Structures are given as C-alpha cells and as structure tokens.
Amino acid sequence: MSRILTGIQSSGKPHLGNILGAILPAIELSKTKESLFFIADLHALTTTKDPKKLQENTLATAATWLAFGLDTSYNILYKQSDVPQVTELMWYLNCITPFPMLANAHSFKDKSNKLSDVNAGLFTYPVLMAADIILYDANIVPVGKDQLQHLEITRDIAKSFNHIYGETFVIPEAKIKEDCMIIPGTDGQKMSKSYNNCIHILENEKILKKQIMKIHTDSKDLDEIKDPDTCNIVKIYKLIGDPKNCKNLEKKYRNGGFGYGHAKSELLDLILTKYNLPRLKFQELMDNPEVIEKELEKGAKKANQIASAVMKKVKKNIGLM
Ligand code: TYM
Numbered sequence: 001m002s003r004i005l006t007g008i009q010s011s012g013k014p015h016l017g018n019i020l021g022a023i024l025p026a027i028e029l030s031k032t033k034e035s036l037f038f039i040a041d042l043h044a045l046t047t048t049k050d051p052k053k054l055q056e057n058t059l060a061t062a063a064t065w066l067a068f069g070l071d072t073s074y075n076i077l078y079k080q081s082d083v084p085q086v087t088e089l090m091w092y093l094n095c096i097t098p099f100p101m102l103a104n105a106h107s108f109k110d111k112s113n114k115l116s117d118v119n120a121g122l123f124t125y126p127v128l129m130a131a132d133i134i135l136y137d138a139n140i141v142p143v144g145k146d147q148l149q150h151l152e153i154t155r156d157i158a159k160s161f162n163h164i165y166g167e168t169f170v171i172p173e174a175k176i177k178e179d180c181m182i183i184p185g186t187d188g189q190k191m192s193k194s195y196n197n198c199i200h201i202l203e204n205e206k207i208l209k210k211q212i213m214k215i216h217t218d219s220k221d222l223d224e225i226k227d228p229d230t231c232n233i234v235k236i237y238k239l240i241g242d243p244k245n246c247k248n249l250e251k252k253y254r255n256g257g258f259g260y261g262h263a264k265s266e267l268l269d270l271i272l273t274k275y276n277l278p279r280l281k282f283q284e285l286m287d288n289p290e291v292i293e294k295e296l297e298k299g300a301k302k303a304n305q306i307a308s309a310v311m312k313k314v315k316k317n318i319g320l321m
Contacts, residue, residue, distance in 0.1 A: 006143060027070050042087070066285055106149050
C-alpha cells in the first residue's frame, strides 16, 4: 500500500512557502491515499528554546493543516513527540550513519554558518528526519525543493539498514510540486522561518499588512514604468493570483502611474479574499485549542499503532528481540 507522509517544524508559524510548497500539495495527495502529516516539534527544539512559543507554534501548525481542509477522518495528523519510538529508531539509525554524510549536508553547513547555537541536534537532524519517514513505511514524501538532500540521506540510510540487517524499510521518494519549488520571501531569498522574510497568510490583517509592506523593491517613483519580471511583489502575486489578474497587474507596471505601494495593497487584497475561509477557520481553531489537541490525540493513537508494528520488525532484525 502506498503511503504519503510529510512534516513541518514548529519553529514558527507556517508561512506561504510551507503552505504552497508542502501543505496544499500534500492535502491534494491525501484525497487519494491514507496520509500521515506531523508537526516536527522535536526538530524545532534545535532552534527554539522558548516552551510557550513552541507550544503556540505547534498548535498553529496543526491549525493550518485543519484550516486548509485536511480530512482527519481517514488521514493522520499528529505531533512528532507523541510517538517516542521515533527517537529510539533514530539511535539505531545513528549507529549506521557515516559521520561525513552529516558533516557535508547543505542544511547543516548553512545553519552552522548562520546560527550562534550550533548544537548536536542540528548535526543529527537528518537522521531524525529519516526516522520520521521510514518508521511509517512511507513511500511518498511531498516537500519543497530545500528538503531534497534530506530525502536523499533518508534513502541512503534506509538502503544501508536493509543491506546490513535484511529487508526492513520501504525506500521513500520525494514529491516536489514544480511550480512551488522555492517560494521567495519578502527579501527575494527563499522564504524561511530563520530569515525573518515570511508572509503568514493566516495572520491577522495588521501583521499580514506589515509583512507585505516589507517586500523589497527598487526605488522607482510612482509615475515611472516598472519591470514586473524582476519585482518580488509580482513574483509572490503570481503564485496565488489567477492568470487574468496577474496579466492586469503586469500591465499596470508597464503603463506607469502605478506605485509599489499600490501593488502591495493589491497583493494584500488578493490574500484576504482568496484565503478568507482558511483564515476564519484558523482563527476559530486557535480560539479553541482543545479542538486542535483532540485531533492531535486521535492522530497520535493511530500513528503509534503503525510505528509499533514497524519497530517490532526493526528490533527483531537488529537482534534486540
Ligand atoms: P520546514 O518546517 O522548514 O518546512 C516545511 C515544508 O515546507 C517546505 N518549504 C518551502 N517550500 C517552498 N518554498 C519555501 N520557501 C519553503 N520553505 C519551506 C519545506 O520544503 C517542507 O516541505 N525538515 C523539515 C521538516 C521535517 C520533515 C520530516 C519533512 C521533519 N521530518 C519528514 C518531511 C518528512 C523542515 O524543516 O521543514
């Protein structure tokens, strides 16, 4: 049986990149096959040290999945930390993972250059991610392009385990939505919780407006003709808007007499209109956290069942049972 799985760290609230790059494509896939979606709160600990924030972000991440319509009557939404077998499996995988493979991972190099707190959790991050995936016999992992190397590492670890201990794990594959590979942030770089360049489309209007107003542009005056092809506002607008509205916006750029402030207002209106329902649902859920917690408890029970069956096989093959 093919199984879909993906995770999102709760190191912040989900942003447009998470939503277009992972959540919406994953929900689309989940309509055809049983899927497991989890909140990677253990991964978030590598960068988040504020317990209250972690809890808030975990709830907001779960609320985002639900607000966009994930059907939990047959899909499984759970918290990574609610299935403790994942850290047990991580240890077994640590013991067969070559040190240089982790030392050369792009995301570790990138984070260790940027962050002041370079902890061992950051180093073994891909091993926990491998455990997340293979613990549930997942075959398809919808992710953004930035996670491709982590998926390659997962495949290498799973193959290596199967080679040493005999057929145990399913070898998973990444599934990337071509038009949402890397969503740019307000500064034109990849949108990321660690770059302070996010647009949180489910946030209240005041915060959302502030984030949109931060989008970097050149300094052309209102009257001047502008190039839509190089503008960050247009790039983001085109990810969400329908073709007719996008063409209209481009035309306004080329005609002149249309400022970047106007373009930002149009982007804000588009987000507020297009995501009106998920925004309302998100707020309703955040006002009733017990509803989210109940969903997560239900998901944890189902996830535990799958994980226990796989772990039994793992322990037997390793020689621990
Ligand atoms: P995270 O929390 O950074 O991002 C969650 C998902 O959103 C995608 N994404 C993006 N896609 C397009 N453009 C962007 N700017 C953008 N930013 C983020 C990511 O590719 C990802 O699919 N390590 C993972 C979490 C994780 C996981 C897993 C994922 C832990 N275990 C197992 C899949 C399977 C992460 O940090 O994602």
